Amino acid sequence: MNNHSSELSKQEQFMTIYKRQRRLITSYRFLIMLAFLILWEVTANLGMIDSFFFSSPSRVVLQFVKLCAENNLFWHIGITLWETIISFLLVFIISLVVSTLLWYSSGLSKVMEPYLVILNSLPKSALAPLFIVWLGTGMKTIVVAGISVALFGSIISFYTGFMQCDPEKITLIYTLGGNKQDVFCKVVLPGCLPTLLSTSKVNIGLALVGVIIGEFLAARQGLGYLIIYGSQVFQLNLVITSVIILCIIAFVFYKAIQAVEYRLKKQMGS
């Protein structure tokens, strides 16, 4: 009995230490942010950095309030979010379809390989001016820009994931009397879910990059437009406020996919 209770307290000790470390890490994270914000505010107020160029936290907050009141800030945020989500979903669907076709036909994948490599390493921002000429200035161009940045890397990652499936697991399906479709549905696709999700985490960030590039060049709305507009009229408060909002959006997207990942992992028990 005595032994049992001392063991329990060891476990409790472990839990306390673990929780304390978690709390420490979280508080250090906030401390760094706080220190940065204070340093930024103080140096701006003391004139050590020019607040006209570098803004300051209080100016960002004022700008934020002003934007909410006058410029429909949430409309701009909503537009950027919407374009990013559409691009992301289209990237996911198109790369899933294309990589599945490549997996089914080794001939097709061999033929397509050099094209995929070239398209993947091409800097997609170079294409944005072309998209404007082809598609005009509007949401279509921006979504296409968002897709173009993420798509080819995503196809390559999905396809590589499919090809890394354990060949013995594929043999297993054949020995159970299955065909290629069974191999894909029972072993390759479910086995690759972790790859699909980790690639998606990267993709949503890349889609956001593409959308902002698109908005720089071809938009009258969205955060990318606010940034470009702010820099053109030398309102750097506006630029920096938009950039900070982008930071928050990127973080929220990442966390959202992480939550999906966590739920799926729990469901699949791995």
Added chain:
Amino acid sequence: MQNILELKNIGYSYHALQGETKALKNISFHVKEGEFVAIVGPSGCGKSTLLSIIAGLLAPEEGTILVNNPDGSLHYPRVGYMLQRDHLLEWRNIYKNVILGLEINHMMTEERLAYVNQLLFDYDLDKFKNKRPSELSGGMKQRAALIRTLALDPQLLLLDEPFSALDYQTRLMVSADICHLIRNTGKTMIIITHDLSEAISLADRIIVLSPRPSTVKKEMEIHLTLLDNSPLAARNAPEFSDYFNQLWEELTSE
């Protein structure tokens, strides 16, 4: 008992840009219904290729395979294949894993599922139905893999070094266990192994293959006097070491 399978002059080569590699040459043997046959040979001699041909996963380049079904029908006997590792899928629970074959063949009939449930019960796995494979011991996983194979009611079971991923102690127990379970079903079995003592303790007959290109070097009937029912009983049989030495000679002589 009649032969369920007769192989006649089977030959197979692998082709690559560097040239042709002859894996199998003139392989002929037969397997009787209900018999346990072990195939041994030096590593890389094409044992797995031979098993793939028997399973119908590869077509032989030369020779023929004759089939005599017990019921007189002409179709190829239903073959159950157990691979080197259990390959239970981690994203399915044990129940979903063992009915994988039924799912693929669209055979999820009440009768089949009842049979699977009976096997799960018989093999002490019914309590683990909803567990993930990683929560089971190595032996339980092999039993689950066996149920997955038996669910399709195969007439011929092929085992390709099925226990090689297990540690030695577990392997002794599991191989005796699994083969005992298969014997109880009355099915025919062909097992590939590089472990001579495993072959002697499990099989009725051992077929020794030569190095590549493989041919049948020797066939050996095994009759052991079992003293008890333990997993080690076969290894303690008085004839065991004689068989072992004979096999060793066959494998090492040129």
